[in-house]
Amino acid sequence: AFSSAPITATLFPGDGIGPEIAESVKQIFREAEVPIEWEEHYVGTEIDPRTQSFLTWESLESVRRNRVGLKGPMATPIGKGHRSLNLTLRKELNLYANVRPCYSLPGYKTRYDDVNLVTIRENTEGEYSGLEHQVVRGVVESLKIITRQASLRVAEYAFHYAKAHGRERVSAIHKANIMQKTDGLFLKCCREVAEKYPEITYEEVVIDNCCMMLVKNPALFDVLVMPNLYGDIISDLCAGLIGGLGLTPSCNIGEGGIALAEAVHGSAPDIAGKNLANPTALLLSGVSMLRHLELHDKADRIQKAVLETIAEGKYRTADLGGSSTTSDFTRAICDHL
Ligand code: NAD
Numbered sequence: 604a605f606s607s608a609p610i611t612a613t614l615f616p617g618d619g620i621g622p623e624i625a626e627s628v629k630q631i632f633r634e635a636e637v638p639i640e641w642e643e644h645y646v647g648t649e650i651d652p653r654t655q656s657f658l659t660w661e662s663l664e665s666v667r668r669n670r671v672g673l674k675g676p677m678a679t680p681i682g683k684g685h686r687s688l689n690l691t692l693r694k695e696l697n698l699y700a701n702v703r704p705c706y707s708l709p710g711y712k713t714r715y716d717d718v719n720l721v722t723i724r725e726n727t728e729g730e731y732s733g734l735e736h737q738v739v740r741g742v743v744e745s746l747k748i749i750t751r752q753a754s755l756r757v758a759e760y761a762f763h764y765a766k767a768h769g770r771e772r773v774s775a776i777h778k779a780n781i782m783q784k785t786d787g788l789f790l791k792c793c794r795e796v797a798e799k800y801p802e803i804t805y806e807e808v809v810i811d812n813c814c815m816m817l818v819k820n821p822a823l824f825d826v827l828v829m830p831n832l833y834g835d836i837i838s839d840l841c842a843g844l845i846g847g848l849g850l851t852p853s854c855n856i857g858e859g860g861i862a863l864a865e866a867v868h869g870s871a872p873d874i875a876g877k878n879l880a881n882p883t884a885l886l887l888s889g890v891s892m893l894r895h896l897e898l899h900d901k902a903d904r905i906q907k908a909v910l911e912t913i914a915e916g917k918y919r920t921a922d923l924g925g926s927s928t929t930s931d932f933t934r935a936i937c938d939h940l
Contacts, residue, residue, distance in 0.1 A: 619870025724834020
């Protein structure tokens with residue numbers, strides 16, 4: 604037998620509950636003997652002029668070098684003259700797609716027990732281009748930018764993802780009946796890419812109808828791809844279907860194969876430092892990172908242990924109606940490994 608060298612991955616524990624849930628991930632990864640060495644980076648206390656934000660140049664370089672990382676929540680300090688941390692990461696690392704798998708957790712009862720879908724959100728343009736201004740007093744304007752380049756890129760990613768994960772259908776979500784030029788171009792790009800994947804069923808669903816269908820019967824969907832704002836809203840709707848933000852992982856895909864996985868929740872200042880946070884979202888984000896690295900054995904093992912612990916119901920954190928601390932829950936997962 605031979606042992607291969609460990610993979611170096613960047614870890615941003617983040618703010619608030621971030622360090623507690625990051626500790627839990629490290630402990631569980633150690634227990635599962637995941638061959639990863641973490642390179643930890645913290646949010647700075649001063650603005651780094653090279654990034655114009657509290658994120659240091661060194662931490663961005665770390666993700667660029669390692670091409671893979673895990674990120675806890677980051678609270679952007681209020682003040683002037685700097686960029687938000689999440690925006691800095693997105694722009695500097697060109698994180699063009701946000702991928703959020705949502706599946707029902709066995710044993711944790713919600714309205715549906717058959718959700719199994721993935722939302723893929725365009726992450727760089729659309730309504731989030733930051734181009735807003737006042738035309739005259741009482742009239743403001745916001746520009747929605749859709750480009751062929753960014754639309755093709757996210758569509759390519761969605762079909763590639765569907766194929767790689769054995770999924771059968773990609774639905775493009777849009778409002779092209781009203782936003783004829785912008786969403787029209789987005790759809791045109793999706794159609795072009797769909798032609799290259801005849802084995803995958805392609806459909807187009809208008810966003811309002813999509814919301815109705817998701818709430819009525821989420822099992823109708825498989826992979827969904829959409830422009831930025833729709834993705835922001837629909838991905839939270841889907842998180843709600845399976846039990847909320849404490850459970851849902853996500854992964855940001857960047858140019859050149861960069862993957863930065865992150866929990867979608869914030870820093871939860873109300874429970875920070877109290878050993879009460881649920882580490883599941885960050886852990887499952889770590890699992891997506893392992894899948895990106897094709898460490899499927901380790902990913903399966905950790906995912907199974909997390910799901911079993913939640914299903915068993917003996918150790919659950921307060922957000923899931925239990926009374927376990929973060930460390931009790933973490934230990935229970937380690938026992939399931
Ligand atoms: P939040 O997600 O931090 O908290 C909302 C509610 O959910 C709180 O009651 C919190 O206790 C609970 N919660 C969240 N995660 C939990 C977990 N893992 N376990 C148990 N309970 C959990 O949202 P907020 O209060 O609106 O934001 C707080 C800060 O986080 C703000 O500074 C915001 O900018 C930042 N934020 C960062 C990110 C990110 O880094 N991706 C995302 C959202 C918010």
